[in-house]
Amino acid sequence: MAPGQPAVPAQGTPQGKHLGPPKNALFYDPRLRSVVVQVLLCAVILFFGWVIFDNVTDNLARNKITSGFGFLSAVAGFDISQTLIDYSISTSTNFRAFWVGLLNTLLIAALGIVLATVIGFVIGIGQLSNNWLIAKLSKGYVGIVRNIPLLLHLLFWYNAVLKALPDFRNSLLLPGGAYLNSRGLILPRATLSGHPELVLVALAVAIAIAIVLYTKAKRQRERSGKSIPVVLPSLFLIVALPLVTALVAVHATWTYPEIGRFNIRGGAEILPEFVALLIAISIYTAAFIAEVVRAGMLSVSKGQTEAAAAAGLRRGQILKLVVIPQASRVIIPPLTNQYLNLTKNSTLAVAIGYPDFVQIFTGTVLTSTGQAIEVVALTLAVYLVISLITSLAMNIYQARTRLVAR
């Protein structure tokens, strides 16, 4: 439509006058009609859901297939290669296995999201770099990585990690007493005594001080236009305070791993399955995040950058104060999608034997109990909840960073 031409014909539209009062007012009442339609739709959906539920229970009962959630309290009786909480073959229940699997999935998702975001932002900004080499390398990364299916990434990293490392008899002894071999990375394990909880307290205090500093500096800047450096001092504080506390208040006894008959014994283990999955999923998702970031940066008009430069801001300040706040509005919704994808894609772990939620619960627990409907329903619910929480967190973040007109 040409500018200047109004969307609606200028002279008063004679809608009401021409149609006159409808013959059946009730039927044509838009509000009533929408309510009726919605009620009917809900009824149909509910009825459909009830039919499914009724059929399932009926069929299960007729075929004498056990149903219900009693299996959750039965002893699981299988081994899990990576457990973040206590889990024993002889006493832990299927419900415990549920939590073990869920935590393993959350671990991979959380670390994957952090890693993918960092790589993705670096590559995304790199694509817009004025440096020819950096720009081309970043573009090449995106072009290659996102066009290869994730499963192949996974198998590549898993087999690359496994094949490249020596077997445990020829383990590499790393400085500090850690071992690296095809069974994973085995680190010395620390047994803490003294007051380890004080370190957490110190960390909390340091973060609180940093927040106070930051708010003060911001207020100062808005009032007087002078900025005080806060980032480096805060970081220093956050690292140094817990560290000093640890040195003073905590006494650590180190158990060093040693070569046993079959494996490196003692020590904390990082499985190759975990590493392969983390690398593959982060690198893969980072390629998509890079594109999201690039699109977001490009969405900020060049005039903004030029105006900021004319106002005397430095390059870093332009990025931090002008470009990123505006770009983040465009970046966050698709970024949320990528986070959700990453979490859901982590179910491919089954291909390489990482004990994630699907592997443990929808795999072993399902087959050892045979209660497919309950297990699959719980699995769907778990991923739904994880995804909804991720979306919620991102929505809250977006609401806080929304452009506020002043």
Place this chain on the structure above:
Amino acid sequence: MKRSLNTMTIAATFALAMPALAAPTMAAGLLDQVKARGSVSCGSNGQLPGFGLPDAQGNWTGFDVDYCRAIAAAIFNDPTKVKFVALTAKDRFTALQSGDVDVLIRNTTWSSSRDSQLGLNAAGTNYYDGQGFIVRQSIKVNSALELNDASICVQQGTTTELNLADYFRANKMKLKSVAFAQLDEALKAYDSGRCDAFTADASALYSVRIKFSKPEEHVVLPEIISKEPLSSFVRHGDDQWFDVVKWVLFGMLNAEEYNVNKANLDEQMKSENPDIKRLLGTEGSYGEQLGLTKDWVYRIVKHVGNYGEVFERNLGPSSPLKVTRGLNALWTKGGIQIAPPVR
């Protein structure tokens, strides 16, 4: 790859929820449905040489596969009227429960919970197996009891995984298991050195050894840590179909016992031995009583062979697997395979 298998579990779950698919046994008996459809749908292992494996042309071969073919031969006089569905350990029971397959013959262990709470019936043990370990010769292990602290690769979703945990627990050994959803992935990990040992049913160990890059460098340890009667399974609630699946196996076993084989089949049709006459249907109407024809065993032996022939062809010394009969020899020859009489 794994994605599609999970999808299959979920799809099968939903199939269980749908009214149309959920009541496959109600209208007519499954045997009549199969006859009307013109083929048997058989859940099989698609990855295990010797038991169930499609070749490059899509022809299925194996010991379990031949059991399916024998059912088709008995019903249709044509062993090719089988639709094979490759199932993973994880998906197999759901596929059978939801009516996706008519019978599950996929090296599946008969246990009390599978017989009861899954709503299934085990319809006869076609192979008596037990769980064992395979290790590289170079690690110099002579007994499974020496595997304390060893990493062990295992296929998940099997009784194997549970037996493994039980065995280590019972012998107070420390277990480091690595579970894979797919047999092939577990084997690849073992072959590449991720694990010291691989555990599975002994039959499967012989079968997978030929897949390794250097088969002669691997040994199967002597311990058998469990009993695994591998059986066919059908759904609860259709006794006629249950009988058919059960008796096809018994027919094959009886045929071996009475020395009825592919070569002498037509000669044996003239036999005066009353056992053979009843078996081959030249006397009585035992086949009809099962819902089949008089000559059901004749059809099975003609197209597929007796139990011994099927064993020999797929697993025995003339096959790449070279498994000895052991427990699976007939009861008359020192084994425990025995079939009730046809009479």
